[in-house]
Amino acid sequence: MFGACLVIHPLSKRLAVAVAVVAMVLTWATPVFSNALMLLMDRMNFIPGESSIWTFKPYEINQGSSNYWLYGEDARSYYHFAYIPNAPYRSISKSNQCAGFDKRDVRTWCIP
Numbered sequence: 001m002f003g004a005c006l007v008i009h010p011l012s013k014r015l016a017v018a019v020a021v022v023a024m025v026l027t028w029a030t031p032v033f034s035n036a037l038m039l040l041m042d043r044m045n046f047i048p049g050e051s052s053i054w055t056f057k058p059y060e061i062n063q064g065s066s067n068y069w070l071y072g073e074d075a076r077s078y079y080h081f082a083y084i085p086n087a088p089y090r091s092i093s094k095s096n097q098c099a100g101f102d103k104r105d106v107r108t109w110c111i112p
Contacts, residue, residue, distance in 0.1 A: 031057050044068050048079045048089050060104060071104055080106040 027033050035053045038045050044066060047056045051074040058069035072079045077091045090106060092098070098110035 030054050038067070038069070042066055042068055046088070048072070048077075048091060050074075050077060050091060051079065071106075073103070078103045078109075080109070082106075 032054050035047060035056060038058070039047070039053075045068050047053050051072075055074040056072055056079075057074065058072040060069070060071040062068050062070055068081060069079075070081050072081075073094070075094075077093055080090045082088060082090050090109065090111060092109045092111050096110065098108060100108050101110075102108045
């Protein structure tokens with residue numbers, strides 16, 4: 001009775017391949033998986049409220065015992081982790097007109 005082989009429907013195979021392809025595209029085209037891993041590994045990490053797990057890209061990471069981001073960006077803004085409880089990060093538009101602006105040095109960001 002129960003000795004029959006399990007037959008997988010061809011549509012199920014196609015669906016599995018499609019899901020795998022979508023997962024690979026998301027891995028290569030967006031930072032969603034690396035951001036999810038970052039959030040899971042260190043509970044102090046967060047994604048800025050104006051950004052998204054789909055678009056936020058940390059470009060400088062603390063090299064100490066915790067791997068939180070120091071600087072990050074998305075399509076519209078740059079972000080700096082500020083270590084201040086009531087204002088944990090600072091942001092500036094990518095279209096800013098700051099003289100001597102350096103995205104890796106918050107001291108050059110002309111924001112109050």
